[in-house]
Amino acid sequence: MTQFVEDHGLLRLLTCGSVDDGKSTLIGRLLFDSKVILADTLHAIEKTSQKRGMQEVDLSLLTDGLQAEREQGITIDVAYRYFSTGTRKFIIADAPGHEQYTRNMVTAASTANLAIILVDARRGVLTQTRRHSCLAHLVGIPHLLVAVNKMDLVDYSEERFEEIRRDYLDFAEQLGIHDVGFLPLSALKGDMVVERGDRLDWYQGPTLMDVLETSPGVEGRLTQPFRFPVQYVCRPQDSANPELHDYRGFMGRVESGHIRVGDSVTVLPSGLTSIIKAIELGGEGLGEAITEQSVTLLLADEIDISRGDMIVKSGELPTQSKQLEATVCWLAETPLDRARTYLIRHTTRDSKAKLAGIEWRVDVNTLDKQPVEQLAMNDIARVSFKLAQPLSVDAYADNRATGAFIVIDESTNNTVGAGMVL
Structure with missing residues (x-):
């Protein structure tokens, strides 16, 4: 009899921590114990x-792909790793720990x-721990998991784990972090990563893999209001097929x-309204389109729509605003310049923008809010922009797809800022 395993969909996760906290080793352990490493890759890291x-295989080599990082023993760029288990697919981002x-x-x-x-586990909650938690909270990551690593170096002490848990909760309360879990583990030895091991018997909760396989992923966005930024208007020109002359499809991704x-x-x-006449994917008709599907929508009425417009359900309109x-x-x-005009790209729509004001810059180490006149690289601040054309936005806390934008330097076409709508 065939046993069907429920697919929990894709989970995107971020690992962050201070230098030498063991991020790369943890990801390596996940890949190693999940048996998703090719034999030749394993042989290469064993030799290195x-x-x-x-004495043991250095599993961090599976993620520290850049030569400069290997030489310094630190993570500089974001290393992405993809793997899957019987129940879901994962994309892991191994983020750098340094302030710069x-x-x-x-x-x-x-x-x-x-x-x-x-x-x-030896060093406990550090300034970098607070900074990473602050950043994760700022960018709206819905779930945080504090993994107390290197438990093997503190004799797998329950008292030490509880002490760190209390310290972190005191700090999290100040920041307004509510959805946070705690897990003791040893990435080097493998305890509580994929297998439970036998040295943390006082901990009765799930292993890291158990948490990852059951954590909410994309499905949370299915219940959000429908948002469909139009990427392309499809008007086929085929003289041999007269039926296509009246075809007008709006292509994009359901965000x-x-x-x-x-x-x-x-x-x-x-603000014009219509009815969805048809939904197509690869030339096939669909009854419904859901989050992250790229589809073509056909409307019952002839409406002038172009790239950058947004199709939404009539009862679930976003905010339209010329101020962000x-x-x-x-x-x-190059610092943010009050005198310059920038381009703001929100979903598929661009608008010229000027800085209206900087309310404060947050010190990500102390969480203090400081008044500043300009923003330098890596600064995070509360900012307002005046727009030449209105954008259809949601608060980032409500909808990360339509609450995010990038700032572009018109002269170089470089992305110079990333924003989250309040």
């Missing part, structure tokens, strides 16, 4: 580990459903929610 005189790489971490965190914050044939929709910014209040992470080496 032996050359370095290590804040922008790299914000980029990695922007799509994550879960953040694993590593804490060294959140779902839509069915027959649903009433509103097109923004025009947002939390912005500045990514560029």
Whole structure:
């Protein structure tokens, strides 16, 4: 008899922590114990580990792919790893821990459903632990998991684990973090990562893999309001097929929610309404389209729609505004300039924008809010922009797809900032 395993869908997760907390080793252990490493890859890291005189296989080599990182023993760029188990697929972002790489971490965190914050059991909650938690909270990662690593170096002490848990909860309360779990583990030895091991018998909760396999992923976005930014208007020109002359399809990706044939929709910014006549995917008709599907929508009425417009359900309209209040992470080496005009790209729509004001910059180490005149690289601040054209936005806390935008330097076409609508 065939046994069917429930597929929990894709989970995007972020690992963050201080230098030497063991992020890369933890990811390596997940891949190793999940048996998703190819034999030749395993052989290569075994040889490298032996050359370095290590008694155990250095699993961090599975993620520290950049030569500069290997030489320094730190993670500089964001390393993405993909793997799957019997129940779901995973994308792991291994984010850098240093303050000067804040922008790299914000980029990695922007799509994550879960953040694993590593804490060294010997050192406890550090400034970097607080900074990473602050960033994860700022960019709206819905679930945090504090993984107290290197329990083998504190004799698997329950008292030490509880002490760290209390310290973190005191800090989390100040920041307004409510959805947080705690897990003791040893990435080096493998306890509580995929297998339970036999040295943490006082801990009765799930292993890390158990948490990952059951944590909410994309499905939470299915219940959000329907948002469909139009990427392309399809008007086939085929003289041999006269039926296609009247075909007008609107192509894009369902960023959140779902839509069915027959649903009433509103097109923004025009405000015109119609009914969904058909939904197509690869030339095949669908009765319904859901979050993360790229589809073509056909409407019952002739409406002037172009790239950058947004199709939404008629009873679930976003806010249309020519002023944006947002939390912005500045990514560029050139500071944010009040005198310059920037381009804001929100979903598939662009608008010229000027800085209206900087309310404060947050010190990500102390969480203090400081008044500033300009933003330098890696700064995170509360900022307002005046827009030339209205954008259809949701608060980032409500909808990460339509609550996020990037700031572009018109002269270089470089992305210089990332923003989250308040």
